[in-house]
Amino acid sequence: MIVKRYVAASMGEVLNKIKYELGNDAIIISQRRVRRKGGFLGLFSKKGVEVTVAINDNSGLQNKADDNINVQNSINAIKRVINKTIDQNEVSKDTSYQVKRNNINTGPIGVNKGIYSNDIINKNNENLISEMREMKEMLDEMMHRSLKDSKSELQVNLENADIDENIAEDILNKVKTIKDDRTQKDKLKEVIKNNITVTDRELKDIVILVGPTGVGKTTTIAKMAGRLALVEKKRVGLLTIDTYRIGAVEQLKTYADIMNIPFRVVFTIKEMETAVESMKDCDVILIDTTGRSSKNVMQISELRAFMKKVNVSSVHLVVSCTTKSRDIDIIADGYRCLNYDSVIITKLDETSTYGSILNICNKTLKPISFVTTGQNVPDDIRLMNSSELASLILREDTL
Ligand SMILES: Nc1nc2c(ncn2[C@@H]2O[C@H](COP(=O)(O)OP(=O)(O)OP(=O)(O)O)[C@@H](O)[C@H]2O)c(=O)[nH]1
Ligand SMILES: [Mg+2]
Structure with a gap:
């Protein structure tokens, strides 16, 4: 570390000199007002400012992260000195107050002398303290800036996408291991792409959708039914397991009526087999379930009992893209006992950051079967590949 002292007429002039000679990395260690020598035999000296700065002399040899750690250490050390000085001055202020009181007791001459000199000391101390405080604020600001700078561009990319911290760290580590001349x-993008799996498995036999309340299960079932029945010309049956909410049935029944496809409601476990049996002519039976709280083990076990009654060919866990990272953990674990084999991510249109796609993949460890991008039935459902999803996460592309 190099320490240099600069003297000039004003603080502005000193700072310009420092910036010109040392750049932006110099740290101010101390500043004080001085009289600058000038004129014949130093007689006509002028007021000025003396500033002492420090700068790391081997910045070219270290990488940016090391630099930032050093800067932060230096700033912390300087802040400790400043705090100590402020404390000492507060104490000396109290002491000088004591001296003043003592002088009052000793008599009129002592009073005047004592008060006069102590007032000057107090004033100087106050100036010093306020300058120290200013410096402390400057250092806080520098510290804040240096911490921000220490984040790499990639880290910022991942943070902006709302990718879970641990997943982001893992991704950055993987990026470091790639040794080629790509940017x-x-x-x-490559690492993110490799962390996302998708499946284009055909929808057939018995397909069931499970997931938390309001994520879009019923709407998604209607979209799937629409595609299968209207586009792929398959025979589709709709079935809903509703043990919980009056009204949930009506929503799906309306879609079934519009598309003219069979619809059944199952209220008890016993009815499950007969309901499926009644749709044996269908190529695909789509089963809707009422939303369950992933924290409610009882409700999820009940659902499992329904599912055990029939031979389900695929279970899709439905999760909204707007779900917070911690809640994704709870959902992924809460539904694991239903052995979901893929994930449908809904409401991509309702967010501007898509990191949750990666969070969902990492936490469920299952491929994505569909994403949904709006409320329109049957249009707003898609199968996106991992490259498209990676571009979306990195904001290289939009929906
Ligand atoms: N913006 C947007 N809204 C959606 C999407 N999918 C569903 N919705 C809306 O989300 C709301 C809830 O959808 P539902 O299909 O009823 O959700 P659910 O999971 O069946 O809800 P429960 O049965 O109560 O658990 C409705 O207003 C839907 O129109 C989507 O991809 N984008
Ligand atoms: Mg529903």
Whole structure:
């Protein structure tokens, strides 16, 4: 570390000199007002400012992260000195107050002398303290800036996408292991892409959708039914397991009526087999379930009992793209006992950050079967590949 002292007429002038000679990395250690020598035999000296700064002399040899750690250490050390000085001055202020009181007791001459000199000391101390405080604020600001700078561009990309901290760290580590001459951003995209799996498994036999309340299960079932029946010309049957909410049935029944496809409601476990049996002519039976809280083990066990009654070919866990990272953990674990084999991510149109796609993949460890992008039945459902999803997460593309 190099320490240098600068003297000039004003603080502005000193700072310009420092910036010109040392750049933006110099740290101010101390500043004080001085009289600058000038004129014949130093007789006509002028007021000025003396500033002492420090700068790291081997910045070229270290990487940016090390630099930032050093800067932060230096700032912390300087802040400790400043705090100590402020404390000492507060104490000396109290002491000088004591001296003043003592002088009052000793008599009129002592009073005047004592008060006069102590007032000057107090004033100087106050100036010093306020300057120290200013410096402390400057250092806080520098510390804040240096912490911000220490984040790499890739880290910022991941943070902006709302990717879970641990997943982001893992991704960055993987990026570091790629040794080729692609750009960092391309490597990042590659790693994200490899962390997302999708499946284009055909929808057939008995397909069931499970997931928390309001994520879009019924709407998604209607979209699937629409595609299968209207586009792929398959025979589709709709079935809903409703043990919980009056009204949930009506929603799906309306879609079934519009599309002219069979619809049944199952209220008890016993009815499950006969309901499925009644749709044996269908190529695909789509089963809707009422939303369950992933924390309610009883409700999920009940659902499992219904599912055990028939030979389900695929279970899709439905999760909204707007779900917070911690809640994704709870949902992924809460529904694991239903052995879901893929995930449908809904409401992509309702967010501007898509990191949750990666969070969902990492936490469920299951491929994505569909994403939904709006309320329109049957249009707003898609199968996106991992490259498209990676571009979305990195904001290279929009929906
Ligand atoms: N913006 C947007 N809204 C959606 C999407 N999918 C569903 N919705 C809306 O989300 C709301 C809830 O959808 P539902 O299909 O009833 O959700 P659910 O999971 O069946 O809800 P429960 O049966 O109560 O558990 C409705 O207003 C839907 O129109 C989507 O992809 N984007
Ligand atoms: Mg529903």
